[in-house]
Amino acid sequence: MDVLRAEGLSKHFGGLIAVNEVNFHIKQDETAGIIGPNGSGKTTFFNLLSGFFPPTAGRIIFLGNDITLIPPNKRVMQGMVRTFQLVSVFNTMTVWENLVLSTIRFRREQTKPNRFFLSSAKDEGIRKNCLEALKLVGLESRAMTLTSELAYGSKRMLEIGIALSLNPKLLLLDEPLSGLSDSEISEVLNLLHRIKKNLTLVIIEHKLSKIVDLVDRLCVLNEGKFICEGKPDQVLEDSSVRECYWGKEEIDQRAT
Ligand SMILES: Nc1ncnc2c1ncn2[C@@H]1O[C@H](COP(=O)(O)OP(=O)(O)OP(=O)(O)O)[C@@H](O)[C@H]1O
Ligand SMILES: [Mg+2]
Known part of the structure; x- marks a missing residue:
């Protein structure tokens, strides 16, 4: 079964067509890569999937349901989780607080409104979930560190850890490297x-x-359209892909 299907998805910004009638699907446990030159619409495509912008046209089916019009937080609660091109974590909180806050924010059950969120960290389920995520990304010794003191790479690991702590059914990573x-x-x-x-x-x-x-x-986006997709090696040999990357070192260095 497809976990996600985008059908005829478009986004216009005034006269600019950032995403142009895109069709995309991904099966359970599949890993798909999206590449494409700067400004080709990659982040806009993620913004549409995750609900940051409404599409100009098209629809998004996630786990069999049409989610085109539902808000971003509801998509997260249904299991679609993303990270951002520029790491997005709260610098003024500790590593642990960042994790607990996200876990509570996106819990399916309502937390009592008068309950200060960090007291919920005593909840054994939340604590265990956050600790597992912290271990997975190798930050357990930094739990009490202020996030602003982490190196950029550790912040990225934290952001991915937060995403994983939400038990995603689909994880969207925007240029994690x-x-x-x-x-x-x-x-x-x-x-x-x-x-x-x-x-x-x-x-x-x-x-x-x-x-x-x-x-x-591997799927290649160029000027808002997927121009090629398939096994990575075949895609990178494709002449249309080489053309849109012409002069760019990424393709020629792929074997390094
Ligand atoms: N909120 C916005 N308002 C107006 N134009 C936008 C907006 N967001 C993106 N665009 C434009 O849409 C096009 C696609 O941008 P997008 O950020 O999706 O590209 P990208 O493939 O992620 O590029 P990069 O590789 O540099 O991250 C660009 O021309 C960009 O200027
Ligand atoms: Mg981008």
């Missing part, structure tokens, strides 16, 4: 290789060489 050092990239890739077996994952990435081994399928 951007801005990271080589060793931080290895850590994030290592994590993604470990978790991808039991996860449906869509990853936008510029660093093609880093994801060819990770993804089952």
Whole structure:
């Protein structure tokens, strides 16, 4: 069964067509990569899927239900979780507080409105869930560290940890490797290789060489349209893909 299907999805910003009648689907436990030049509509596509913008046209089917018009937080509660091109965590909170806050915010059960959120960290279910996520991303020794003190790569790991703590049925990662050092990239890739077996994952990435081994399928977006998709090696040999990347080092360095 398809976990997600986008049908004829478009987004116009005035006269600019950022996403142009896109069709996309992903099966359970599949890992798909989305690549494409700057400004080709990758992030806008994620913004449509996750409900940050209403589409100009088209519809989104998630786990068999039409979610085109439902708000972003409800999509998260149904299991669609995303991370952002620029890491999005609360710098003024500790690592642990970031995790607990997200877990409580997106819980299906209502928390009592008069209950201060951190007191809910005593809830054994929440505590266990957050601790597991923290261990998965290797940040357990940093639990009480103020997030602003973390290196960018650790913030990225925290952001992914938060996403995983929400038990996603579909995880959307927008350029999770951007801005990271080589060793931080290895850590994030290592994590993604470990978790991808039991996860449906869509990853936008510029660093093609880093994801060819990770993804089952690669989709190339150019000027708001998917121009090619298939096994990573075949896609990277495709002449239309090479043309839209012409002169860009990413393609030629893919074997490095
Ligand atoms: N909120 C917005 N308002 C107006 N135009 C926008 C908005 N968001 C994106 N765009 C435009 O839509 C196009 C696609 O942008 P988008 O951010 O989706 O590209 P991208 O493929 O993610 O690029 P990058 O690789 O640089 O992250 C660009 O021309 C961009 O300027
Ligand atoms: Mg982008």
